[in-house]
Amino acid sequence: MKPFDLQRADGLAHAGQLCADKHTAPIAGGTNFVDLLKLEVETPSTVVNINPLPLGGIEETADGGLSIGALVSNTATAVDMRVRENWPVLARAILAGATQQLRNKATTGGNLCQRTRCYYFTNIDQPCNKREPGSGCGAIKGVARLHAVLGTSDHCIATYPGDMAVVLAALDAQVEIAGPKDSTRTVPVRDFHRLPGDQPWKDNVLEDGEIITAVTLPAPVAGRQVYRKVRERSSYAFALVSVAAVIDMDGDSITRADLAFGGLAHKPWHDPRIADLLVGQSPSEALFDKAADLLLEEAQGYGENDFKIPLARRTLKAVLAEATGVKP
Amino acid sequence: MPITINDQSHELPDDPRVSLLDFLGTHIGLTGTKKGCDHGQCGACTVIVNGMRINSCLSLAALHDGDHVTTIEGIGTPTDPSALQLSFVEHDGFQCGYCTPGQICSATAMADEFANGWPSDASDSLTGDIAITPEEVRERMSGNLCRCGAYANIIDAIMDTVTAEKEAQS
Ligand SMILES: Cc1cc2nc3c(=O)[nH]c(=O)nc-3n(C[C@H](O)[C@H](O)[C@H](O)COP(=O)(O)OP(=O)(O)OC[C@H]3O[C@@H](n4cnc5c(N)ncnc54)[C@H](O)[C@@H]3O)c2cc1C
Ligand code: SF4
Ligand code: FES
Ligand code: FES
Numbered sequence: 016m017k018p019f020d021l022q023r024a025d026g027l028a029h030a031g032q033l034c035a036d037k038h039t040a041p042i043a044g045g046t047n048f049v050d051l052l053k054l055e056v057e058t059p060s061t062v063v064n065i066n067p068l069p070l071g072g073i074e075e076t077a078d079g080g081l082s083i084g085a086l087v088s089n090t091a092t093a094v095d096m097r098v099r100e101n102w103p104v105l106a107r108a109i110l111a112g113a114t115q116q117l118r119n120k121a122t123t124g125g126n127l128c129q130r131t132r133c134y135y136f137t138n139i140d141q142p143c144n145k146r147e148p149g150s151g152c153g154a155i156k157g158v159a160r161l162h163a164v165l166g167t168s169d170h171c172i173a174t175y176p177g178d179m180a181v182v183l184a185a186l187d188a189q190v191e192i193a194g195p196k197d198s199t200r201t202v203p204v205r206d207f208h209r210l211p212g213d214q215p216w217k218d219n220v221l222e223d224g225e226i227i228t229a230v231t232l233p234a235p236v237a238g239r240q241v242y243r244k245v246r247e248r249s250s251y252a253f254a255l256v257s258v259a260a261v262i263d264m265d266g267d268s269i270t271r272a273d274l275a276f277g278g279l280a281h282k283p284w285h286d287p288r289i290a291d292l293l294v295g296q297s298p299s300e301a302l303f304d305k306a307a308d309l310l311l312e313e314a315q316g317y318g319e320n321d322f323k324i325p326l327a328r329r330t331l332k333a334v335l336a337e338a339t340g341v342k343p
Numbered sequence: 344m345p346i347t348i349n350d351q352s353h354e355l356p357d358d359p360r361v362s363l364l365d366f367l368g369t370h371i372g373l374t375g376t377k378k379g380c381d382h383g384q385c386g387a388c389t390v391i392v393n394g395m396r397i398n399s400c401l402s403l404a405a406l407h408d409g410d411h412v413t414t415i416e417g418i419g420t421p422t423d424p425s426a427l428q429l430s431f432v433e434h435d436g437f438q439c440g441y442c443t444p445g446q447i448c449s450a451t452a453m454a455d456e457f458a459n460g461w462p463s464d465a466s467d468s469l470t471g472d473i474a475i476t477p478e479e480v481r482e483r484m485s486g487n488l489c490r491c492g493a494y495a496n497i498i499d500a501i502m503d504t505v506t507a508e509k510e511a512q513s
Contacts, residue, residue, distance in 0.1 A: 019359065107464075
């Protein structure tokens, strides 16, 4: 690990001022950041301990939603009775990730900002445009089992690895952000993570000095909530493909189909065309196939991850069948 | 503020790079907590901080000012072992023993999570009562790997203790 200076944040504005320097980064639970410090993937000159900030609460919002502070642990979110009752899909996604020890330390903000698990990114002897701009992408034509099939670029095919954010995208939650000069802004989770394009080192829209303060869930909606995560083993493993769904029906007609996908792209994938297709229709296997056709219209495999394309189709169809009660 | 480890107060290290795991083992000589992978992938380094189990390898010691840490040394001693430690001996819940301190710290905190009614990925209902079953225990202990594969006996050892604790409570 390279030497760095550790600072303690005395208030949000102070944290923002410190982090405005591009060689300075905040640390929350540290479950991702400390790992990357050890690997010397992250080499900041200053690390800001944001844990003293008062961002550790879960509060109801005026419109019946829930504001989850950036420093709330993943465990505290998953066991909150309001979450378990009204947004069970969020609790399910968190419980399907990592381990109890990790979830106890992992925070809302850190979970959103966790970095890719691409093996070239975490190995400093390998080329990687995300870690070292211009060095090339080891994964394209390399070992790419975990990698993306949607929204890739010639510069990077990494995936966003998390589970929680996939559900937050399906629920259309908002990320609350504070800037260095007391400014604040709100970004939908659906727009928070970026596609790699020609700047793969930018995982998300945060600018230097911006700190996530909370994530806000909209008021609960009616319908079946499902999170299905397909992984190599049932503990410690990141999603190969995951599907988050909130589906409601009126009689035989679908009235809501909020869907998002993990493991497929550099961001939780949300395609509004899928809801447009499904809503108003009566569920059937043929309809589910059409939804998968839309999702995967532009999917591109890179050899080792070709399997994700049929896997995403099967997982989506299985989730839609489960949520609508149609036998596949 | 200093850090409290097994009821003893200690000054934190000056170098911010020291992990809580290395602080325990090399700075204050509590070598019971083990380093398996040093990357959050095995659970050998599990300790209990303010009542919650965490991986001490992925936590910087300097961030723990004011915290209360319990390590395996704080759970029991050779002359005064905890019920869970006795159960591990009775059930042969280890072979080489390297993962055992992490398993015991982890299961000790897990018992409280059950008592709080917290669900796991293995729970059918997120809001109903949770039965203590081997399936639940396996899922909840899945952050602790055992290279010797002593899993069957580890689960037996834990099941015995947590069900006995639950009966004692009710
Ligand atoms: C073995 C292992 C298995 C895992 N499995 C899964 C899994 O299956 N599913 C899953 O979703 N995750 C998994 N994880 C990842 C884990 O969920 C993340 O490490 C964790 O959520 C990160 O949160 P943290 O608070 O520890 O973040 P930190 O490590 O403290 O920070 C992570 C990043 O976020 C930035 N950051 C933190 N807080 C803020 C903030 N408030 N504002 C702006 N930036 C911020 C930091 O600068 C850093 O870049 C796994 C991790 C490990 C080690
Ligand atoms: S896929 Fe992205 S993160 Fe992985 S090696 Fe290529 S550029 Fe780096
Ligand atoms: S040594 Fe900490 S998890 Fe392996
Ligand atoms: S007893 Fe040897 S690693 Fe578990």
